[in-house]
Amino acid sequence: MMGSPAKTLRWSIPLAVFIVLVAFLWAGLGRDPHEVPSPLIGKPAPAFELALLHDASRRLAAGDLKGKVWLLNVWASWCVSCRVEHPLLLQLAKTNIVPVYGLDYKDKPEDARAWLAQHGDPYTASIIDSDGKVGIDYGVYGVPETFLIDKAGVVRYKQIGPLTIEALQQKILPLVRQLQQ
Amino acid sequence: MIPELGNFALIVALLVAATQGVVPMLGAALNQPRMMALARPAARMQFVLVATAFACLAWSFASNDFSVQNVAANSNSELPLHYRIAATWGSHEGSLLLWMLMLAGWSCAVSVFSRNLPGALAARVLSVMGLIGVGFLLFLLFTSNPFARLIPPAPEGRDLNPLLQDPGMVFHPPLLYMGYVGFSVAFAFALAALIGGRLDATWARWSRPWTTVAWAFLTAGIALGSGWAYYTLGWGGWWFWDPVENASFMPWLTGTALIHSLAVTEKRGAFRSWTVLLAILAFSLSLLGTFLVRSGVLTSVHAFATDPARGVFILVFLAIVIGGSLALFAWRAGAVGLGGSFALVSRESMLLANNIVLIVAMASVLLGTLYPLFLDALDLGKISVGPPYFDAVFYPLLAPAVFLMGVGPIARWNRAAVPELAARLKWALAVALVSALLLPFVLGRWSLLIAVGLFLALWLFATTAVNLWQRIKGSGRGSLLARLAANPASYYGMLLAHLGVGIFIVGVTLVKGYEIERDVRVDVGERIAVGAYEFTFLGVTPAPGPNYRALVGKVEVRRDGRLIETLFPEKRIYNASGQTMTIAAIDTAISGDRYVSLGEPVGGDGAITGAWGVRIYLKPFVDWIWLGAFVMAFGGFVAVSDRRYRLAVRRRLAALVGATAGE
Amino acid sequence: MTGRRWVGACLFALAAVGGAAEPPSAALDARLKRLEAELRCLVCQNQTLADSNADLAGDLRREVRELALAGRTDDEIRDYLVARYGDFVLYDPPLKPTTWLLWFAPFTLLAGGGLLWWQVLSRRQRAASAAPPSDPVAEARARALLDDEPPP
Numbered sequence: 001m002m003g004s005p006a007k008t009l010r011w012s013i014p015l016a017v018f019i020v021l022v023a024f025l026w027a028g029l030g031r032d033p034h035e036v037p038s039p040l041i042g043k044p045a046p047a048f049e050l051a052l053l054h055d056a057s058r059r060l061a062a063g064d065l066k067g068k069v070w071l072l073n074v075w076a077s078w079c080v081s082c083r084v085e086h087p088l089l090l091q092l093a094k095t096n097i098v099p100v101y102g103l104d105y106k107d108k109p110e111d112a113r114a115w116l117a118q119h120g121d122p123y124t125a126s127i128i129d130s131d132g133k134v135g136i137d138y139g140v141y142g143v144p145e146t147f148l149i150d151k152a153g154v155v156r157y158k159q160i161g162p163l164t165i166e167a168l169q170q171k172i173l174p175l176v177r178q179l180q181q
Numbered sequence: 182m183i184p185e186l187g188n189f190a191l192i193v194a195l196l197v198a199a200t201q202g203v204v205p206m207l208g209a210a211l212n213q214p215r216m217m218a219l220a221r222p223a224a225r226m227q228f229v230l231v232a233t234a235f236a237c238l239a240w241s242f243a244s245n246d247f248s249v250q251n252v253a254a255n256s257n258s259e260l261p262l263h264y265r266i267a268a269t270w271g272s273h274e275g276s277l278l279l280w281m282l283m284l285a286g287w288s289c290a291v292s293v294f295s296r297n298l299p300g301a302l303a304a305r306v307l308s309v310m311g312l313i314g315v316g317f318l319l320f321l322l323f324t325s326n327p328f329a330r331l332i333p334p335a336p337e338g339r340d341l342n343p344l345l346q347d348p349g350m351v352f353h354p355p356l357l358y359m360g361y362v363g364f365s366v367a368f369a370f371a372l373a374a375l376i377g378g379r380l381d382a383t384w385a386r387w388s389r390p391w392t393t394v395a396w397a398f399l400t401a402g403i404a405l406g407s408g409w410a411y412y413t414l415g416w417g418g419w420w421f422w423d424p425v426e427n428a429s430f431m432p433w434l435t436g437t438a439l440i441h442s443l444a445v446t447e448k449r450g451a452f453r454s455w456t457v458l459l460a461i462l463a464f465s466l467s468l469l470g471t472f473l474v475r476s477g478v479l480t481s482v483h484a485f486a487t488d489p490a491r492g493v494f495i496l497v498f499l500a501i502v503i504g505g506s507l508a509l510f511a512w513r514a515g516a517v518g519l520g521g522s523f524a525l526v527s528r529e530s531m532l533l534a535n536n537i538v539l540i541v542a543m544a545s546v547l548l549g550t551l552y553p554l555f556l557d558a559l560d561l562g563k564i565s566v567g568p569p570y571f572d573a574v575f576y577p578l579l580a581p582a583v584f585l586m587g588v589g590p591i592a593r594w595n596r597a598a599v600p601e602l603a604a605r606l607k608w609a610l611a612v613a614l615v616s617a618l619l620l621p622f623v624l625g626r627w628s629l630l631i632a633v634g635l636f637l638a639l640w641l642f643a644t645t646a647v648n649l650w651q652r653i654k655g656s657g658r659g660s661l662l663a664r665l666a667a668n669p670a671s672y673y674g675m676l677l678a679h680l681g682v683g684i685f686i687v688g689v690t691l692v693k694g695y696e697i698e699r700d701v702r703v704d705v706g707e708r709i710a711v712g713a714y715e716f717t718f719l720g721v722t723p724a725p726g727p728n729y730r731a732l733v734g735k736v737e738v739r740r741d742g743r744l745i746e747t748l749f750p751e752k753r754i755y756n757a758s759g760q761t762m763t764i765a766a767i768d769t770a771i772s773g774d775r776y777v778s779l780g781e782p783v784g785g786d787g788a789i790t791g792a793w794g795v796r797i798y799l800k801p802f803v804d805w806i807w808l809g810a811f812v813m814a815f816g817g818f819v820a821v822s823d824r825r826y827r828l829a830v831r832r833r834l835a836a837l838v839g840a841t842a843g844e
Numbered sequence: 845m846t847g848r849r850w851v852g853a854c855l856f857a858l859a860a861v862g863g864a865a866e867p868p869s870a871a872l873d874a875r876l877k878r879l880e881a882e883l884r885c886l887v888c889q890n891q892t893l894a895d896s897n898a899d900l901a902g903d904l905r906r907e908v909r910e911l912a913l914a915g916r917t918d919d920e921i922r923d924y925l926v927a928r929y930g931d932f933v934l935y936d937p938p939l940k941p942t943t944w945l946l947w948f949a950p951f952t953l954l955a956g957g958g959l960l961w962w963q964v965l966s967r968r969q970r971a972a973s974a975a976p977p978s979d980p981v982a983e984a985r986a987r988a989l990l991d992d993e994p995p996p
Contacts, residue, residue: 012511014458015504018465022500024551027558028478029492034889036563039930106899132903139928141886141900416895423890480889522968530965537957545950552937552946561942565884567892567935574950698877 038139038147038158045072045149046137053104053112053126060101060127062153069179071100071172072147073123073163074135076107077115079143085162086119092168093122098176102126105135105143148172150179184249184328187237191328194230194285195318197223201288201311205304209377217304221292224307227314228289235282238327239269248334251275251327257340257757259728267351268341273475273491274327276354280471281317283355283362284310291366291391298387305373306366313365316498324491340757343729349409357402357429361467363395364436367443368464371457372506375513380453385446388460390821392443393674396436397817403429404810415763415778417698417798419806422571424481427550428470431543435463438539441532449594451522451529454514455536461510465503466543472499478554524596531589538582545574583637583686586679587644591651605651609643624801625695634690641683645676674820678813685809691802692773702783704792712799714775715739721752721779721789729753729762732789736777738768750779750795765796773801876909879918882935883908883925892935 040046049061073089075082093100102123104112109128116126129135138147148157157175159167201223208216238251242265247253255272256265270279288310295303321327344350370388374380406429411419420426439459446456473479476492523529549566557563591605617636621627652672656664699711703718710716719735731753738746748766755762765778780794877894883904885896893901893908904925911921925933937943 008511008515011454011514014462015507015511018503018507021551022496022504024555024558025472025476025478025496025499028554029476029489029496031478031554031557033478033480033553033557036886036929036932039927132900133907136903136907136928139930141929414895421890525965525969530961533964534961537961538954541950541953541957544953548946548949552943556942562931564931564937564943565933565935566937566946567882567884569882569936570946574947578950578954700873700877 035160036139036141038155038160040139040147040155041158043155045147045153045155046134048127048129048134048137050103050127050129050134053102053109053116053128056109056128060125062149065101065149066153067151069098069148069150069176070124071098072103072138072149073100074103074105074138074140074143074145074147076105076143077111078107079105081162082144083119085144085164086122088163088165088168089122090120093124097173098180099124103134103138104128105140106130106132146172148175148179183237183240183244184246184330187234187241188326188328190230190234190237191318191322194227194234195315195322197227197230198311198314198318201227202308202315203311204308205311206308206376209301209304209308212301214300217300220304220307220311221295223311224285224288224292227311228285231278231282231285234328235269235278238275238278239266241328242266242269245338247336247338248331249327250329250331253331253335253338255338255341257338257728259756260338260341260346261727263351264341264346267345270354271341271345271350272327274321274325276358277317277321277325278327279354280358280362281314281321283358284314284317284365287362287366287391288314288369291369301377302373302379302384302387305376306369309369309372310365313369313502316502320491320494320498324494338757340728340755343753343755343758343760343762344413346755347409347413349405349413353402353405353409355402356398356405360395360397360399360402360436361429361432361470363391363398364432364460364464364467366391366395367439367460368506371460372509375457375506375509378513380457382447382450385443385453385456389440389443389447390823392436392439392460392463393817393821396433396440397814397821399429399433399436400810400817401814403433404807404814407810408807411803412765412767413762415765415796417696417765417776417778417796417800419692419803422549422568424479424550425470425474427546428466428473431546431550432463432466432470434539434543434546435459435466438536438543439463442536445529445532449523449529452533452536454510457514458510459536459540461503461506465499465506466547468495468499468502472496473550479550523594526592526597526599526602528589528592528594528597531585531592535582535585535589538578538585542575542578542582545578546571549574580633580637583682584640586682587640590648590675590679591644605647606644609640609647613639613643621694624691628694631690631694634686634694638683638686638690641679641686645680645683649676670823671820674816674818674823677816677819679816681809681812681814681816683809684805684812688802688805688807688809692800692806695799695801696803697799699797700780701795701797702792703795705790707792709795709797711797713740714799715742716777716797718793718795721782721793723789724751726753728757729755732779734766734777734779734793734795736766736795738775746775748775748777750777752779769804771802771804773799774803776800872909872912875918876905876912879912879921880905880908883922884933884935886929886933893933 045062047062049059052058052060089100092098100123102125104126107128107130109130112126112128116123132140138145142161144162146159146163147155150156156179157172159172163172201220205217205220205223208214208219240246241249241252242256243262245252245256245258245265247256251272251274252268255275256268260268268275270276288307291303291310292307295306298306367388370384370391374384403426406426407419410421411417439456439462442452442456442459445452472492472495474481476495477489478492549570552566553564587609588602588606592602613636616639617632620635621631624631652668653661653664656667659667697712699709701709703709705718705720708715708717715738717737717739719737721732721734724731724733731751734748734750734752736748736750737744738748746768748768750766751764753762753764754760763778765776767777768775776796776798778796780796782788783792783794880894881892883893885891885893885898885901885904887898887900888896891897891901893904908921908925911924916924922934931938937946939947
């Protein structure tokens with residue numbers, strides 16, 4: 001029944017294509033198609049100058065933080081999953097390894113202050129982005145998100161969704177230590 | 182009790198399917214007629230069992246049994262009875278059971294209509310279908326049990342997704358699955374032929390009607406889904422190249438190629454291994470679609486809860502079924518001869534060209550659908566591939582194939598003379614060309630795309646007319662009716678299907694070319710002029726529904742100052758889920774739709790009596806899109822009503838009745 | 845992705861219409877609609893920016909409108925969004941080395957298909973001319989069996 005080897009090889013093309021396809025589909029199973037990686041990694045963090053949550057008369061600019069490694073945590077009082085990562089942020093704040101700045105995204109300042117009073121305030125300082133424009137500049141498409149920014153003001157890492165212990169221990173903190181040297 | 186009965190029926194069905202999958206296949210290999218004879222009763226029994234399970238699930242839905250997880254998650258006691266029954270196939274688990282029911286139904290049908298088949302071939306066909314059934318039953322029982330209980334029972338169900346509470350969605354999945362699963366018959370025939378080593382014209386002849394029926398169902402199912410998207414998603418689109426749409430379109434393209442290739446294999450004995458490959462591909466793409474929709478590897482509108490375990494299961498199943506059959510193909514197909522010969526210009530050569538274009542088009546859709554996944558898997562970034570890509574690639578690919586559609590049916594088998602073809606078609610070409618160049622001026626605006634689209638459609642109409650005219654001339658003497666009746670139904674089916682493509686192209690071309698979309702803010706009493714029409718917004722009033730609260734807008738449509746229609750677009754908030762749905766109001770006419778849907782109140786949620794955002798669309802000839810698709814499907818059904826099949830069916834039924842009476 | 849707030853916003857409700865306070869301009873509206881129809885909403889990822897009802901989509905539409913009013917071209921607006929969200933926002937994938945395969949494969953495949961077509965036909969020609977002439981009577985009988993359509 002066998003055809004010539006050359007023919008069999010030719011008729012094997014569909015099988016070969018299919019095997020490649022299955023390999024990709026298998027790889028795809030382990031990935032989240034909804035996650036959009038940030039194009040900002042390795043680029044200067046977008047500039048901002050926003051009022052502080054706890055003192056509206058003072059303002060904080062991204063440039064003020066040059067020279068140190070810092071985390072920018074995008075959060076809001078209406079955001080349910082922010083509560084999931086909040087204990088972790090509080091713990092991180094206690095260790096004093098890296099300062100965490102909060103970007104209160106599309107929120108009412110009084111709601112945000114009440115929320116921090118209730119759940120604890122891990123932030124070195126919080127700024128208010130009430131119309132979400134800074135959020136757009138940072139490519140925020142859901143809350144929470146966390147950016148790691150180095151001494152030169154370059155974005156080094158972005159966590160999409162709540163921070164996890166694994167992400168913190170395996171990715172963020174080692175990177176922080178390396179950048180702080 | 183009823184759900185347990187259903188579950189039990191599924192378990193027994195699995196055992197029966199395993200028997201059906203293994204014993205007759207062995208019997209065919211060992212030449213044991215008694216083992217082969219097991220295939221038919223097993224297929225029928227499997228159908229009865231799966232139908233029982235399906236009825237049990239439908240009963241659980243109808244009787245609001247919220248102790249069944251699936252019912253609690255997808256139904257609600259306020260839901261009207263017809264939607265409760267339709268909710269049976271509204272969830273992942275239920276739709277999979279529907280899929281299984283279709284598979285069992287098709288294999289039962291094969292068992293009934295396969296009396297004339299050689300015993301070994303019938304045994305192998307039914308075995309292959311049994312093995313596919315084993316895979317799906319395992320999948321159902323182990324990862325997606327539709328009868329899983331909820332302890333304690335929920336007091337109330339979470340409701341069927343409002344998007345599915347629509348007549349279009351009631352019929353769309355059954356039709357679509359009839360198509361998807363119907364390709365399993367052609368697949369099983371192809372594998373049986375490969376295993377048995379007999380790939381001849383008779384093989385094509387047997388699998389041809391099955392394929393045509395499946396294709397017709399798939400066509401109707403896709404059209405219904407597209408129509409549903411048009412009026413319930415509220416943005417007036419009818420095709421978005423979403424992965425779930427592409428998942429249904431790829432088997433359709435391959436199935437279309439298969440129908441044509443089968444015609445050549447049956448009539449001329451050529452393209453045998455190619456036809457087998459297409460039969461394998463059509464069903465493989467149906468399976469791939471299932472994987473894409475239910476595994477969560479792609480972002481899609483489809484709301485099935487995705488689960489990695491399910492993804493892994495289907496992928497492994499896919500690898501075994503498709504990989505196995507392609508390996509078998511690689512091993513056996515080389516031994517198949519060339520079959521009948523034909524010339525460079527002949528019906529065969531044109532059908533081959535049509536096949537190649539269809540498969541290239543299918544491959545492009547596959548590539549575009551999976552490309553984001555490829556790049557992501559290689560860590561090369563995330564991209565989106567959407568309508569602009571598919572429009573840019575797809576139309577130029579298919580245009581030449583549509584042109585060939587006009588020539589192919591007129592060309593002779595084996596060898597066609599170019600001068601003769603040209604003489605036959607010159608008038609059709611002239612009429613189509615001139616009208617296509619002039620018509621856009623009449624319709625309002627000339628553009629190349631519109632002219633090309635119209636040309637292709639008119640070309641199909643004109644060549645169909647030429648074809649019919651020459652057939653009638655050539656069908657001997659006698660009255661016109663007698664001459665018409667002298668041609669087989671399969672011929673008229675082909676003409677209808679090609680006509681349907683033309684109608685479809687008219688719709689697509691004119692709606693893309695001349696649609697007007699206006700998103701406006703209107704005050705109560707305000708008049709908005711769109712195209713030749715004037716729309717008057719008369720405000721929004723609340724209205725209750727069976728399981729939702731609706732806000733109903735009132736919009737009067739005038740032309741030349743005369744009231745022609747009053748439209749009532751709705752916005753519904755469903756009680757159980759709190760989800761919002763937009764129901765567009767559409768004034769349909771053969772020349773196009775006037776489409777109005779409600780946006781949001783300008784003053785925020787509280788201000789429903791004030792100004793509203795409203796979408797007003799004019800969609801010229803849009804209904805021709807679905808009309809064309811239904812004509813195509815109808816053509817498919819006409820083709821299988823052909824006398825030679827009917828006679829065969831009657832003979833087989835008679836044999837069956839005789840056999841049962843004699844037992 | 846579970847728990848992220850915006851997922852719940854992806855009901856198939858309509859996007860808020862209009863929204864900006866500027867005087868309406870049909871030409872600008874049409875231009876923005878065309879542009880937004882080719883941009884992907886990041887929240888409701890199966891909807892275009894034009895159709896999406898998500899909060900962020902509304903913000904982005906406002907942003908796009910402001911940029912357009914400030915005189916930016918469509919390309920500049922697209923670049924603005926790509927700088928923030930990456931190529932993911934473009935439904936029309938840009939031509940770059942990683943998308944060469946995507947853009948060129950269909951037409952390469954078609955050319956390959958054409959070649960295959962030619963090859964198959966010429967092989968058959970050769971096979972046909974090499975094969976002994978078949979028995980015309982048997983052939984006619986076979987055709988009668990297989991083909992119940994009269995020749996056209």
